[in-house]
Amino acid sequence: MTTARLNRIAAAGTEGGYRRIRFADGCMITVEAQPDATEFTEVALWPGLTAPSTDAWANEDQWELNLTDQAGEGRSLFVDVPVDAVRALIEEHGGEHADQDEDLPATRHHLSPRSATGIYRVHLDGEAIGRIIRHDDYWLATPSRGESRRSFDYDELDEAAAYVVQEADIAAGRATRAAHDLRQALALYGLTAHRGEDVLIGGCVLSWLGVGSGDTSREPDGDKAYLNIYFSDPTDGDEVTVDRPARASDQWVIELNSGTGDSAQGPSFPGLDAAAVAAYVAQWHRDPQAVWNNAETQQLA
Template sequence: MTTARLNHIAAAGTEGGYRRIRFADGCMITVETQPDATEFTEVALWPGLTAPATDAWANEDQWELYLTNQHGEGRSLFLDVPVDAVRELIEEHGGEHADQDEDLPATRHHLSPRSATGIYRVHLDDLDDQPIGRIIRHDDFWLATPSRGESRRSFLCDDLGEAAVYVVQEADIAAGRATRTEHSA
């Protein structure tokens, strides 16, 4: 099951704010994290959603909800929840809903979950599920490396979106859907 929104948020971070993820069954969570996360700093479960009774969800913080006057709304707030635990919760509820907030731009690609070595594989939505490249975070930059094409040269980018666009452009050039003159790297 693909968790494209979760994967993007875990890779890009939430820029000091929060991002909502709607589940297929209508339940929702709100998450906060830094870029290239293996765990979310905060995960707020909206009313009607219960956290699994596992160690990953053990660090509950009702005090923060009380201070922000959200304690009576049936929400639960958990700190330092592994991305994989959130992914499992989403999958238990049927995956991600097709209708999400428009806070993330529409793309033709999606990222696979972060590997143990810190690699995000890039996949085109309209092609087979073979990755077209990979993205790795290095300090404050993203290194984008296409897996197809003549050059297969890596490109250092300022943000995740720019890195993904570079990989997609190189895949389009390699497949003959675009030419180098149409795109600049």
């Protein structure tokens, strides 16, 4: 029996607040947890629920309910309840109800319960596609499918899981990386782009595609005019990448370099319009100086 909401709440924590879980039979609980929880700091049982007579439910605390005037509502409050004990209670009542609060964004994936070593397996369409583990104050995500299988740190649990799902989609052919899409578009003009990267402290990878003004089958050497291309999501920080699928909110960025140390910013293009980027690069490749002069003029305007 899958307890997807419980697993997600226990992993992500409740951010200092509370989350409600509705059971299949209509009973409800409210829980509070820190990230990567093996115990819920508080579990409130709503009317109609009785706690099992086990050590896991031994720490009842009616004082706080009395303090907040909730005792008369027929609730009972327990502290430091193991997550596994709460899961067992949910399963006794038929599992989780399909209708839950809309306080958590819907996801295609679900997480397995936390293992004894702190691992959360990520599942998609019934298949395990990777794992997430709490590392200091970050989530370390490692896909089990994909060409690179690199591990990355994320601030948020959902971001870590989204990376694992992304790699599974790419491996299954449901999505392609932006680098692939742009290379395909450039190939129509007989041009080749070369991937470059820079790994920052903490493991963050900046990636881009470089195109030289001469023979593009060779990597740009920096002594002649070249350009670097990448995209980022303006709503999501200072990302520099070509390694994930493009989104509608992304913008392609083109940096022109003179080969003598000067640089200029080219126009930006929508993230889903690799064809427009390729057309601009082809125009630049035909006459780098003319495109450079136009870019400088636009920057000074």
